[in-house]
Amino acid sequence: MYFLQQPKKTKVVLLACGSFNPITNMHLRMFELARDHLEDTGQYEVVQGILSPVGDGYEKKGLIEASHRGEMAKLAAESSSWIGVDTWESRQANWLETVKVLRHHRQELLSREPDTDVVGTAKAGRKRKRMDASNEPRLMLLCGADMLDSFGVPGLWKPEDIEEIVSSYGLVCITRGGSDPEAFIQGSDLLWPHRHNIHVVREWVANDVSATHIRRALRRGHSVRYLLPDPVYIQERRLYTTESEQRNPGVVLAPLQKHAGRHE
Numbered sequence: 001m002y003f004l005q006q007p008k009k010t011k012v013v014l015l016a017c018g019s020f021n022p023i024t025n026m027h028l029r030m031f032e033l034a035r036d037h038l039e040d041t042g043q044y045e046v047v048q049g050i051l052s053p054v055g056d057g058y059e060k061k062g063l064i065e066a067s068h069r070g071e072m073a074k075l076a077a078e079s080s081s082w083i084g085v086d087t088w089e090s091r092q093a094n095w096l097e098t099v100k101v102l103r104h105h106r107q108e109l110l111s112r113e114p115d116t117d118v119v120g121t122a123k124a125g126r127k128r129k130r131m132d133a134s135n136e137p138r139l140m141l142l143c144g145a146d147m148l149d150s151f152g153v154p155g156l157w158k159p160e161d162i163e164e165i166v167s168s169y170g171l172v173c174i175t176r177g178g179s180d181p182e183a184f185i186q187g188s189d190l191l192w193p194h195r196h197n198i199h200v201v202r203e204w205v206a207n208d209v210s211a212t213h214i215r216r217a218l219r220r221g222h223s224v225r226y227l228l229p230d231p232v233y234i235q236e237r238r239l240y241t242t243e244s245e246q247r248n249p250g251v252v253l254a255p256l257q258k259h260a261g262r263h264e
């Protein structure tokens, strides 16, 4: 008997960067939508999802401590067999460009060789790495359409960072009310050549839950049940209040501070 060999599927790890202030059901749902979309192409197998909360140095208005945001994300991810939280980014002293977070996680994936033995010589290690290269998982950035739109905000992202993200990693972008990712890509000379590396995923069940809405409801003493995985953590600690919303008032967002004065 003769069987045609199935082409090997590319393993994918999805990384979502954001405030997660707090994590909502939609943040988790983004991963499920992205996995279905990529696997439906027949080319990919999504093996892991990583939530990476931004550090406090991002200085976004109303951003509460990374320790709480990370803890809430961890509790939320307990319901998933494949999504987890990595706090490396939020443990750094200063805010980091997203491309640096991607570089770090790719490095982590490369060093995580499945058959590494501690006694292997350096040479044997190098050989094994080369042999496994075709099977290395590919890291992709997962985001909502508003984050893609933010690529167009002057001074927020360095063009070379965007270029590296879409050329060396790839982007999975979930539609979100008010944004038109296809039109955005079409209108961008930077993104257009890399359009095949940008997967736009249509969310048919429009779900415009946002962390902003949740924080506002909490300030007003309204229920946030069923909008996020675990309101109890927030309620017990009274995390989102009028005072917490005043954190970093009028502070310029870290990327805008850091990239200000650059002459492109």
Ligand SMILES: Nc1ncnc2c1ncn2[C@@H]1O[C@H](COP(=O)(O)OP(=O)(O)OP(=O)(O)O)[C@@H](O)[C@H]1O
Pocket (backbone or CB within 6 Å): 016, 017, 018, 019, 020, 021, 024, 026, 027, 030, 142, 143, 144, 145, 146, 147, 174, 175, 176, 207, 208, 209, 210, 211, 212, 213
């Ligand atoms: N309802 C949604 N639909 C699609 N993408 C979403 C949605 N909510 C969040 N995202 C995406 O999740 C990532 C993290 O977003 P973020 O932490 O800012 O959540 P948010 O709900 O937009 O919070 P905030 O209201 O504080 O901005 C971003 O890539 C964002 O685009």
Ligand SMILES: NC(=O)c1ccc[n+]([C@@H]2O[C@H](COP(=O)(O)O)[C@@H](O)[C@H]2O)c1
Pocket (backbone or CB within 6 Å): 017, 018, 019, 020, 053, 054, 058, 060, 096, 097, 098, 099, 147, 156, 157, 158, 161, 255
């Ligand atoms: N230049 C950059 O790399 C850049 C600029 C703006 C936001 N970001 C990231 O995008 C995410 C945006 O999160 P919010 O939508 O919650 O603001 C954060 O993880 C932030 O670090 C990166």
Ligand SMILES: [Zn+2]
Pocket (backbone or CB within 6 Å): 146
């Ligand atoms: Zn947001």
